[in-house]
Structure formats: structure tokens, C-alpha cells
Amino acid sequence: xxxxxxxxxFIFLTPVLLWLFLLIVIPQIELLLMSLRGENNLGEPIWTxxxxxxxxxxxxxxxxxxxxxxxxxxxxxxxxIVTFPVAFYITKVVSKRxxxxxxxxxxxxxxxxELVRVYxxxxxxxxxxxxxxxxxxxxxxxxxxxxxxxxxxxIMGLVYTSMxxxxxxxxxxxxxxxxxxxxxxxxxxASKWTIFTRIVIPYAAPxxxxxxxxxxxxxLGNYLTPNLMGGKNSLWFTEQIYNQFIASFNWxxxxxxxxxxxxxxxxxxWVGLKMSKQQLGRVLS
Amino acid sequence: xxxxxxxxxxYSFGFKFYIICYFIFLFAPLLVTCVLAFNxxxxxxxxxxxxxxxxxxxxxxxxVGIFHDSSNLSSIWVSAQTAFIVSVLSLIxxxxxxxxxxxxxxxxxxxxxxxxLTPLVIPGVILGISLxxxxxALGLFIEESTGLDIPLLxxxxxxxxxxxxxxxxxxxxLVVSARLRKFDHCLEEAALNLxxxxxxxxxxxxxxxxxxxxxxxxxxxxxxxFENFNTTLFLVGSDTTLPVNLYLxxxxxxxxxxxxxxxxxIVSTSLLAMINLLINRDKKVE
Amino acid sequence: xxVVLDIVDLTKRFADFVAVDNVCFQAEEGKFFxxxxxxxxxxxxxxxMIAGFLEPTSGSLQIRGKDMLGIPPNxxxxxLVFQNxxxxxxxxxxxxxxxxxxxxxxxxxxxxxxxxxxxxRVHLSGYGSKDISQLSGGQKQRVAIARALVLEPSILLLDExxxxxxxxxxxxxxxxxxxxxxxxxxxxIYITHDQSEALVMSDTVAVMNAGRFEQxxxxxxxxxxxxxxxxxxxVGETNIFAASVEDISPTLRLRAExxxxxxxxxxxxxxGAKKGRLFIRPEAxxxxxxxxxxxxxxxxxxxxxxxFDGSNTKILAMLGDREITVALPQNxxxxxxxxxxxxxxxxxxxxxxxxxGE
Numbered sequence: 001x002x003x004x005x006x007x008x009x010f011i012f013l014t015p016v017l018l019w020l021f022l023l024i025v026i027p028q029i030e031l032l033l034m035s036l037r038g039e040n041n042l043g044e045p046i047w048t049x050x051x052x053x054x055x056x057x058x059x060x061x062x063x064x065x066x067x068x069x070x071x072x073x074x075x076x077x078x079x080x081i082v083t084f085p086v087a088f089y090i091t092k093v094v095s096k097r098x099x100x101x102x103x104x105x106x107x108x109x110x111x112x113x114e115l116v117r118v119y120x121x122x123x124x125x126x127x128x129x130x131x132x133x134x135x136x137x138x139x140x141x142x143x144x145x146x147x148x149x150x151x152x153x154x155i156m157g158l159v160y161t162s163m164x165x166x167x168x169x170x171x172x173x174x175x176x177x178x179x180x181x182x183x184x185x186x187x188x189x190a191s192k193w194t195i196f197t198r199i200v201i202p203y204a205a206p207x208x209x210x211x212x213x214x215x216x217x218x219x220l221g222n223y224l225t226p227n228l229m230g231g232k233n234s235l236w237f238t239e240q241i242y243n244q245f246i247a248s249f250n251w252x253x254x255x256x257x258x259x260x261x262x263x264x265x266x267x268x269x270w271v272g273l274k275m276s277k278q279q280l281g282r283v284l285s
Numbered sequence: 286x287x288x289x290x291x292x293x294x295x296y297s298f299g300f301k302f303y304i305i306c307y308f309i310f311l312f313a314p315l316l317v318t319c320v321l322a323f324n325x326x327x328x329x330x331x332x333x334x335x336x337x338x339x340x341x342x343x344x345x346x347x348x349v350g351i352f353h354d355s356s357n358l359s360s361i362w363v364s365a366q367t368a369f370i371v372s373v374l375s376l377i378x379x380x381x382x383x384x385x386x387x388x389x390x391x392x393x394x395x396x397x398x399x400x401x402l403t404p405l406v407i408p409g410v411i412l413g414i415s416l417x418x419x420x421x422a423l424g425l426f427i428e429e430s431t432g433l434d435i436p437l438l439x440x441x442x443x444x445x446x447x448x449x450x451x452x453x454x455x456x457x458x459l460v461v462s463a464r465l466r467k468f469d470h471c472l473e474e475a476a477l478n479l480x481x482x483x484x485x486x487x488x489x490x491x492x493x494x495x496x497x498x499x500x501x502x503x504x505x506x507x508x509x510x511f512e513n514f515n516t517t518l519f520l521v522g523s524d525t526t527l528p529v530n531l532y533l534x535x536x537x538x539x540x541x542x543x544x545x546x547x548x549x550x551i552v553s554t555s556l557l558a559m560i561n562l563l564i565n566r567d568k569k570v571e
Numbered sequence: 572x573x574v575v576l577d578i579v580d581l582t583k584r585f586a587d588f589v590a591v592d593n594v595c596f597q598a599e600e601g602k603f604f605x606x607x608x609x610x611x612x613x614x615x616x617x618x619x620m621i622a623g624f625l626e627p628t629s630g631s632l633q634i635r636g637k638d639m640l641g642i643p644p645n646x647x648x649x650x651l652v653f654q655n656x657x658x659x660x661x662x663x664x665x666x667x668x669x670x671x672x673x674x675x676x677x678x679x680x681x682x683x684x685x686x687x688x689x690x691x692r693v694h695l696s697g698y699g700s701k702d703i704s705q706l707s708g709g710q711k712q713r714v715a716i717a718r719a720l721v722l723e724p725s726i727l728l729l730d731e732x733x734x735x736x737x738x739x740x741x742x743x744x745x746x747x748x749x750x751x752x753x754x755x756x757x758x759x760i761y762i763t764h765d766q767s768e769a770l771v772m773s774d775t776v777a778v779m780n781a782g783r784f785e786q787x788x789x790x791x792x793x794x795x796x797x798x799x800x801x802x803x804x805x806v807g808e809t810n811i812f813a814a815s816v817e818d819i820s821p822t823l824r825l826r827a828e829x830x831x832x833x834x835x836x837x838x839x840x841x842x843g844a845k846k847g848r849l850f851i852r853p854e855a856x857x858x859x860x861x862x863x864x865x866x867x868x869x870x871x872x873x874x875x876x877x878x879f880d881g882s883n884t885k886i887l888a889m890l891g892d893r894e895i896t897v898a899l900p901q902n903x904x905x906x907x908x909x910x911x912x913x914x915x916x917x918x919x920x921x922x923x924x925x926x927x928g929e
Contacts, residue, residue, distance in 0.1 A: 012385035015378045020400050023451035027415035028407075034418050082307070089304050092287040104562065109311055111554040113512035115528045116547040119535055120314025123321060123329050123544075130317050133331035160310070182287050192296070213406065221408020224514050228535060238410045238515075245414060245519065251421075258414050262407060269406055471657035477644045478622055478651045479671035479722065489670070493661040 028262070035256035051256035061240060061257070068237035069264055071151075072219040075158045079166045079215050080208065082159060087170035088200065092179065103171065110164035118228050121157055122148060125229075154230035158219050165218060166211035173207030174200070213269050220265050237261055315551055322544035329541045340545040351545040360530035361546075364511050367442065367526060371449045372506035376499060378450075379457025379506075386458075387465045404452035409515030416448045417519050441522035448520045449510045456509065457502040464498035504561045508554060572599040575725055575758045576621070581630035583616050590616040592782035593630070598726070598760060598775075603752050605761045605769040608779035609805070614762045617779075618728055621760065622651045634725055645674075650719035651728040655735065656711055658703045664690070664714055665699030671722045689721045693751070709740050716748075720755060729761045733768060745771050766806050770794070778802045797838070800926035803850040810856075810895045812849040813929065816841065823925060825849055829891030833868050835923035844927035853885060853898040855922035858905055858914050867917040872897070874912045888914075 038048035055061045090102050109117065124130050125147040132144040147153060181203070185195045201208070226236035241261065244254030321329045325337035327347070344353040351357055386398050404412065417440065424438030437443050468491070476486045492499075514528040521529050527546070534543055576598040583591040590613045598604045606614045619625040620632065623644035632639045639647055650671070659667050668689055669682040677685075690696050693713035698706070706714065712732060719727055733741045733748075749772045752759050763769050769776045770790040777787040778801070786798040797803035804811055814825035817832065825833045825847055835849055860867060872888035872895070884899045886908065897916070899905050908914065 009385075009389045009391055012381045012389060013391070016382045016385050016397070016401065019378050019382075019451070019454055020397070023416065023447060024400065024404060024407075024412075027412075027419040030419040030422060031411070031415040034422075085300070085303055086307050089300055093300060095288060105308070106311070108555055108558060109315055111508060111558045112315065112547075112551050113514075113528055113531075113554075115512070115514060115531050115535070116318065116550055117314055119531070119539075119543060119547060120318040122535070123539070124314055124317050128328070128330050130321075130331050160314075163311075179287055183290060186290055217406055217408060221410050221515060223410055223518065224532065228532075238408070241410060241414065242518070245417075251418065254414060255418060258411050262411050265406060265408055469655065469657065471653045471655055472659060474624055474644070475651070475653055475657035475659075476670065477624075478649075479718065480645050480674040481670070482645060482674075485674060490659060490661075496661075 031255050031259050031262070034252055035259045037252050051253050052260075054253065055256060055260065060235075064235045064237050064240055065260065065264070067235060068220060069268070071155060071158075072216050073268075075155055075162060075219040076212050076216045078155065079159050079162050080212065083163050083167040083170060083211075087167050087174055087204075091171055091174040091177075092182070106167060107164065114161050114224055117161060118157060118225055121153070121160070121229060125153055148229060149232070151230065154226050154236075157225040157229040158222060161222070161225055162215040162218050165214040169207040169211040169214075170204060171207075173204045177203050209272065213272055216268060216272070217265055220261065220268075318544050318547045319551060322541060322548045324541060326541065329539050329544050340541040349542065351542055351549065354542055357527070357530060357542070357546055360525050360527045363442070363524045364527040367446055367449065368507045368510040370446050371453055371510040372503050374446070374450050375454040375457045375506045376503050379454045379502060380461050380495070380499065382454065382458040383461035383465050387462055401455060401458060404455045407452070409452070409513070410519070412452055413448055413516040413519035416444065416451065416516075420444055439522065440520050442524045444520040444522070445517050445524075445526065448516045449513050452516070453506045453509050457506055460502040460505065461495060461498045464495055468494055501561060504557060508557065572601070574598070575600045575635055576760070577631075577633040577636075578621075579631045581617070581620065581632060582628045583613075583620060583625060584628040589782050591620070591627070594779075594782075594784055596777055596784060596787055598758055600758060601756045602774040603749065603759045603761065603772055605763060605773040605776045606779055607763055607766055607769040607776050607806070610764055612779045613782040614764075614779050615730060618651070618730055618760070618762050621726070622649055622728055623647045648725040649728055650722055650724040650726075651730065652715050652719050652732045654730045654732065656715040656732065658711060658715055658718070660703050662703070663699065664695070664701050664703065664706070667703065667714055668699075668718045668721050670718065675722075685721055689717045692720075692754070693717045708736050709744060712736065712744060713747075716751070720757065724757065726758045726760055729759060731763050731765075733763075733765075741768075748772060770806070778805060780805070797850075797924070799839070800848050800850070800928055803838070803924060803926065804848075808853055808896065810851045810853065812851075812893070814847050814849045814925070816845055816847055822920070825925060827891075827893075829893040831870055831891055833918075833923050834866070834920045835925040836921050838924050839926050841925065841927055846929055847925045847927055848929070850924045850926075851895075851918055851922060853896040855918050856895070856897045857917050857919075858897065858899075858908075860915065860917035864917065864919075866920045868920065868923060869915065869917045871913055872916045874908055874910050874914065876910060877908065888916075890916075 035051050036047055036049070038046055038050045040046045040048075055065075086106070090099050090106070094102060122129070126132075127144045127146045127148075129148070131147065132141075135141045136144065177200070181199055182195055185199050190198070221238060223236070223238040223242060227239060230236065237257065238261070241254050241257045244250045244257060248254075318329075321331075322340055323336050323338070324331075324333055325335040325339065326332075339348045339350055341350045342352055343350040382401055386394065386401070420438040424435055427438070428434055472490050472494070473486050476490045477483075481489065512528055513526075514532065517526055517529055518532075525533075527550075531543060531546065534540070574597045576596075578597070579595050581591055581594045582589065592613070594617060606617065608614045616625060620627050621639075623639070623642060627640070634648060659670065662670070665683075665686050668686045672682045672685060686699065687696070690699060693716060695710060695713055695717070698710070698714075703711065703714070715732065716727075716729075733744050736744060745768055748759075752772075761769070761772065770793070773790055775787060776790055776793055778785045778793065780801045786793060786802045788796075788798070793802060793806050797806060803809060812825075812827040812829070812833075814827045814833070816823070817826050818824040819837075819841055823835050823837050823841060825835050827833055827849060833849060835847075841847065857864075857867075860869065870890060872890050874886050874888045875894065876887045878885045878887065882901050886897050886899060887894055888897055889895075
């Protein structure tokens with residue numbers, strides 16, 4: 001509507017501005033400011049880069065940071081590899097009716113709390129867990145094996161909790177793809193491999209990008225899964241943040257870690273968007 | 286290759302096998318959790334010692350079922366209250382945002398839209414700690430300048446609400462925007478032309494059109510809030526929400542009572558998801 | 572007849588583009604008034620100004636003697652049938668029709684009876700409880716018209732409402748709409764780019780081009796006495812020649828682009844004009860004309876193609892190096908003509924209409 005534009009604008013703009021500035025912009029600025037604060041030898045508050053210096057000089061922080069980023073990328077790639085065939089099968093291979101049913105079935109577990117899902121894996125995998133019990137009674141192993149609390153179980157858990165955010169955009173972009181594109185390629189003599197790499201994947205690229213960004217971000221910022229499934233030495237960067245805040249009560253150091261994590265996630269998302277030549281707005285909506 | 290093309294047997298069989306494995310992978314942890322809630326054992330593990338409803342209803346010294354477990358019950362109540370308030374708030378603000386970005390034009394719109402999407406790419410942990418820092422700084426400032434102590438600004442129920450609201454609004458905004466984009470403005474003009482006031486138009490045309498998105502967005506908001514852990518962890522005060530409370534129990538050991546809570550969660554969220562799906566299917570208006 | 576809509580010097584400017592340029596016209600009570608023009612000529616802008624969705628840049632707009640400028644769309648005594656109909660998908664047929672009455676705080680009983688009467692009028696009795704999605708294209712059309720008519724507006728505006736229908740249904744709806752208008756006696760202002768719709772239904776047609784009205788006249792006059800070269804070319808099928816003026820008096824003589832010399836009738840002042848445009852209707856060209864006929868331009872044409880279409884059969888023939896369309900009379904008199912044949916042809920001077928210009 002062209003008329004009464006100004007009053008409508010005012011009514012809609014005010015709450016949105018309040019939300020974004022009070023709860024998003026100001027807290028992020030406060031995070032940055034807090035990370036630049038510290039105490040001098042006399043215990044007086046000063047501006048300092050000490051928190052960041054500390055991060056770079058202390059090897060364990062460095063190591064955790066790089067490790068978290070690397071693992072988050074691995075999780076993203078694995079999630080794509082695991083879910084892509086499923087999305088393709090549901091949208092293109094299986095009959096239409098079954099496809100609706102399978103889609104619903106696919107989504108149900110993800111409505112359930114992440115904590116419940118992680119807990120389910122814990123009672124499956126741990127030393128006294130269900131899998132060990134089954135393998136023992138089948139005689140496959142002699143004594144229980146600890147399958148939980150290592151990097152592999154942690155990565156598996158992260159993939160499991162992130163799958164939804166990859167499979168949904170994949171399904172919706174593959175659904176938009178006309179079957180006749182594949183039929184035409186097949187008709188023109190393309191092999192399956194060619195069809196996947198030259199037709200299907202390029203077509204699904206927007207879905208892949210948006211899925212990857214969300215999965216990467218969720219893996220990077222996840223605390224629950226690494227903490228519960230990765231055990232004592234999981235060394236996830238969010239755990240370092242938590243330790244600084246809750247255990248050491250060193251909020252300035254924690255803020256610096258938080259800001260570094262924010263920078264890292266923004267940077268990797270930016271690179272991802274640049275590489276796939278897409279825009280954030282389009283990818284997320 | 287696809288359903289309309291002839292398939293060779295190996296491809297088709299291999300694909301089916303993979304999909305079956307995937308669904309087993311998907312449901313195994315949930316199924317195991319549910320089944321073990323009924324095991325007559327003090328640990329959530331095999332062997333199967335018989336069927337029991339103890340972990341729901343018992344109230345003996347050794348076994349306290351979920352319906353007598355005051356700590357878990359009260360955290361469920363806290364979570365429900367939080368989720369209700371968060372979903373109402375984010376429905377209001379998210380819908381207003383959708384109207385703002387879809388129907389209004391103003392300088393800096395692109396930038397503000399970008400800003401409205403950022404909560405999706407800021408890790409939840411960061412949202413939590415940054416809000417904690419800000420609330421704390423604001424609290425200190427007020428206390429120093431006026432001597433007033435504002436409990437709201439310390440980790441508390443309301444801080445959790447604000448923390449969750451800050452990013453859940455974006456999800457509502459996206460859901461409602463998608464629906465609003467399909468809205469035909471001729472309908473509004475037609476209503477005006479038939480003598481409806483601006484307010485009439487919103488009540489009788491726009492809101493009914495948006496209803497599926499509002500219901501869907503509200504359900505998503507409720508569930509996201511109910512299950513949120515990463516942001517909540519840093520903001521939670523003495524009123525622990527269910528996920529935080531469960532986390533503390535899982536970290537310190539495990540009891541089949543957690544399975545019982547999980548079962549209730551799985552059943553109720555599945556029901557909610559199903560209802561939401563059915564409503565959306567019925568109300569599908571082109 | 573009292574004037575219901577009076578528009579004087581109405582102009583709408585968007586930035587540096589003039590969409591409606593000094594338009595003046597009056598619509599009389601109870602008439603079917605059409606505005607005909609190619610897409611982008613400004614007719615929709617004009618309609619939206621009448622409905623109140625756009626404010627004019629300048630000029631005046633009165634309905635029944637009352638100034639409408641500044642009055643919002645929901646308080647104007649006009650109703651609009653939208654191009655895409657804009658039926659409310661979340662309501663059933665009866666609620667759609669009763670929508671406007673409800674806004675007027677009409678009692679429920681009255682809404683029900685008026686809705687039912689209106690449904691009957693558009694031959695949809697018993698459809699009240701159906702969903703919009705259950706209706707066919709033609710039924711939706713009628714609901715949209717009923718929804719607007721039930722409010723008994725001073726003027727009903729229709730924005731190309733038949734555009735989305737298929738050809739057969741469109742023909743049928745044309746007649747239905749014309750009859751409906753006669754029955755209810757409401758003034759209709761009908762916008763279209765389809766000349767056949769305008770000619771068949773209207774009492775008066777305004778031909779619009781580039782924001783201006785070229786001619787306001789009865790359909791018959793538009794066809795037989797177009798006021799401008801645009802109208803001559805836009806209304807009805809016609810053969811158009813660019814020509815240079817050879818002589819003005821005593822008779823106007825033109826050399827057409829293909830070298831043929833025509834005696835013609837000047838429709839506008841030709842004095843001083845060196846170039847002209849010559850318009851000849853396909854049905855004005857007579858094949859094998861009687862040698863006794865006077866005032867005929869005579870020439871020979873070579874038949875290229877016969878476009879058989881029942882009573883509407885035409886031939887494409889070469890006149891010099893130009894292809895022209897000739898309508899055949901319905902009496903099968905020329906059924907023997909085959910492609911390649913050369914036939915004599917003629918056209919009366921009165922039917923060769925000339926306008927100055929390139």
C-alpha cells in the first residue's frame with residue numbers, strides 16, 4: 001500500500017530495531033569491548049590485548065581452535081556425503097507417495113531435543129551400552145569395548161545432530177529440479193557419474209551451500225555433543241569458552257575466545273559464499 | 286537412475302540398502318532410549334529384566350519415577366513457560382519484521398535485513414555469553430549509579446527468554462516472510478475496494494492468509510525454545526530448563542528416569558509435529 | 572441521460588513518465604463504457620485513479636457530481652473487478668459476495684438474502700457454500716462480478732476480467748456480461764486490449780494510446796470512421812500502406828509504397844502533407860468487380876494462400892510486392908480460386924482511408 005506508509009513503517013520498524021540492536025548488535029559490541037579489557041599489575045581495569053596475546057601464546061588454546069574449525073569442516077563434508085543420497089532417493093527415485101511418507105519420517109527425529117538424541121547414542125555406545133551387550137552375547141567380542149568418548153564418536157554425533165539442516169535444503173532444491181533434465185542427460189548418453197557431477201549437483205548448489213553453512217555453524221558452536229560424546233579430551237573450543245566463563249570466571253578471556261569464534265565462523269561462511277558465488281539473504285531464505 | 290528411467294538391479298538394490306541403513310542409524314538411538322525406559326533395571330542398559338512402569342510412576346526410596354521427580358517436573362514447567370513466552374514474543378516481532386521487509390520500503394532496508402539474518406550465523410554459545418556480558422554490565426552500571434539491584438539482569442528466567450527470543454525471531458521472520466511473499470496484493474486492494482477499512486483488511490484477509498505460517502512458525506518457535514541448550518546454558522539462573530537439567534543428570538551419571546523423560550519428549554514432540562503437519566495440509570490455500 | 576462519471580484533464584505522472592495525459596471524458600448513467608488500448612497505454616493507471624488506488628497528479632474526477640480526489644478507495648461508490656479476480660481464497664463463495672455488505676454493517680439476514688439474490692442473478696444458485704478453489708474459471712468470473720455488484724455501486728470497473736479465460740469461454744462471457752449489464756443497469760467501465768470485447772459489448776468505446784484518448788465513439792463509428800491513423804490501425808483488421816501524396820484536388824491521389832496508384836478519401840486535413848498512411852479493410856476489397864462500377868481503384872492481385880476459416884475465410888494475395896489480406900464473401904462465390912491465380916480486384920474510393928503522416 002502506498003498510502004499511510006509512514007505510520008505503518010514506524011509500527012513495524014520499532015520492534016525490529018529494538019530486537020536487533022538491544023539483543024544482537026549491542027551484545028556483540030559488548031563482547032568485543034569486554035575482550036579488550038583486563039587488569040594491570042595493581043589490579044586496576046585497563047584496555048589491553050592481553051587476552052588475545054594469551055590465546056596466541058598458549059598452545060592448547062590455539063590447538064583447540066584449529067582443531068574445532070577442522071573438525072567442523074569435516075563434519076560438514078561428511079553430513080553432505082551421508083545425506084545427499086537420501087535426499088536424491090526421496091525426491092527422485094522412490095514413488096511419489098512413499099516419498100511424502102519418507103520425508104515425514106526423516107524429519108520426526110529432529111523435532112526431538114538434541115540432548116535426548118545424544119543421550120540415546122550414549123546408552124548405545126558406551127562400555128556398558130546396548131551395542132556392547134549385543135556384540136558380547138553374539139560372541140563377536142570377549143570383553144566390552146569403549147566406543148564412546150573419542151573423536152570418531154564425537155564426529156558421528158555431530159553429523160547425526162546436523163543432518164536435518166543439510167537434508168531439508170537438499171530436498172527442497174532437488175524437488176525443484178525437473179526430472180526431464182536427468183532424462184535428457186540420460187538420453188544424450190551421459191553416465192550416472194556425469195549426470196550427478198554435471199547436472200544434479202550444480203542444480204542443487206544453492207541447497208548445498210545453505211545446508212553447509214548452517215551445518216558448519218551448528219557444529220562449530222555446538223557444546224553439548226562434543227562435551228558428552230567426546231569425553232574428557234574432546235577439546236572443543238566452546239568448552240574452552242565455557243571453562244573461562246563458568247569454571248575460571250575469567251570473563252575477559254572468555255569474551256576474547258567468543259569473539260575469535262565469531263570471527264572464525266563469519267570468515268568461513270564468507271569464504272563459502274564467495275566460493276559458491278551466492279548471497280547470504282538468498283541462501284538462508 | 287530416477288523413477289522414470291530403467292534401473293539396473295545393482296544400483297537399485299544398493300540404493301535401497303543404503304536408505305534402510307540410514308533410517309536405522311536415524312532411529313536407533315531414539316528407539317533404544319524409549320525401550321529402556323520400560324526396563325525393570327536400575328541402569329538404562331541391557332540385559333532386559335522385564336517390563337516395568339517404575340520409571341514413570343514409582344515413588345520408593347530406590348526408584349523415583351518421572352511423575353514424582355520434582356526436579357525434572359519443575360524444569361519441564363519452566364521450559365514450557367519459557368517456550369510459551371518466547372514463541373508469543375517471537376511471533377509478534379517476527380511477523381512485524383516480515384511485514385517490514387516484505388511490504389515497506391525505507392533507506393537501509395538491505396542492511397537491516399542482513400542484520401536480521403545474522404542470528405542464524407552467530408553460534409548460540411556466542412549469543413548466550415554476549416547477552417550475559419551485556420546484562421551484567423548494564424546491571425553493574427545501574428547498581429553503581431542508582432544503587433538499585435535489578436535481578437532481571439542476572440542469569441534468570443527472563444534473561445533466558447530474551448536470549449532465545451533473539452534468534453528464534455529470525456526463524457519466525459523467515460517462515461512468515463515466505464508466506465507473505467506469496468500474498469497477492471490484489472486481495473488487499475479488493476477488500477479496500479469493497480469498503481473494508483485498513484484494520485478490517487488485516488483481520489479478515491491478511492491474518493487468515495498467514496495463519497498456516499503463523500501456526501507453523503509458532504510451533505517451530507515453541508520447540509526450538511523448549512529444546513534450546515547452547516544459549517540457555519549461559520543465561521540460566523535458579524530456574525533450570527529441562528535440557529539444562531537433563532544435561533546435568535546425564536553428565537553426572539544416568540538413570541532410566543532420563544529415558545522416561547526422553548520418551549515423553551519424543552512422544553509429545555512427534556504428536557505436535559504431526560498435528561502441525563496435518564493443520565498445514567488442511568489449511569493449504571493456494 | 573445524467574452523467575455519472577466526469578473526468579476533466581486528468582493527468583498522472585510517474586517521475587518523468589506521463590502515464591495518463593490530460594484525459595477528459597464523461598460516462599452516462601447505465602451505459603457500458605469501454606476503454607480500449609494496447610498494453611502500457613495507461614488504461615490501468617486511469618482505472619486505478621477512478622478506484623482510488625492512485626492519486627492523480629492533476630485534473631478533476633467527479634462521481635455523481637461529487638469530487639473524489641482525496642477520498643480513499645474504501646469510501647468511493649465504485650467497485651472493481653480485478654484482472655486476476657482477487658477472490659479471497661480463505662472464504663467460500665457466499666462470504667466473498669457478502670464481504671462488502673458485512674463491512675457496511677448490514678444485518679446478517681439481509682446479507683444472506685442479497686447474496687442469494689445475487690448468486691441467482693449470475694446463475695450460481697446453490698454455490699454459496701463452495702470453496703473458491705472448487706469453481707471453474709467462468710464461475711470465478713461471475714463470483715467476482717457478483718461480489719462487486721451486490722454493493723450496488725454507482726460504477727462498476729472491470730480490469731480485463733476475461734483475459735485469463737480460454738477463447739470459447741471468453742466469447743460466451745462477453746454475451747453474458749452484456750446481458751447482465753443491461754439487466755442491472757449499472758454503469759460499467761470496462762478496460763481491455765481486446766478490440767472484439769470492446770466492440771461487442773460497449774455502448775461507447777474510448778480508444779487510448781500513449782496516455783491520451785484518440786477517439787470516444789460508438790463501436791460502429793470507430794470501425795467505419797476512425798478519427799486517427801492509430802484508431803484505424805488498432806481497431807479491426809486492415810491493410811496499411813505507407814504512401815506519398817501525388818495530388819490533393821480534385822481527388823486525393825496517393826502512390827503506395829508498392830507503386831500502385833490509389834484514389835483515396837482524406838480522413839484528416841491533407842493540405843501540405845507529402846506522406847500519408849492508407850488503410851483498406853480486407854472486406855472492402857472486391858474480387859472480379861463489375862466493369863460498370865464507378866469510383867473504384869482497380870488492380871490485379873496474385874493469390875498466394877487461402878486461409879480457410881468457414882465464414883471468415885480470407886486470402887493472402889500479392890499486390891505488386893506487397894502482401895494484402897482480402898476477405899471473401901460468404902456465398903462461396905470464389906470457392907474456385909486457387910493459389911497462383913491472378914484475379915482482378917477493386918476497392919471503392921470511400922474505403923481507401925488516408926491520414927497524413929509517415
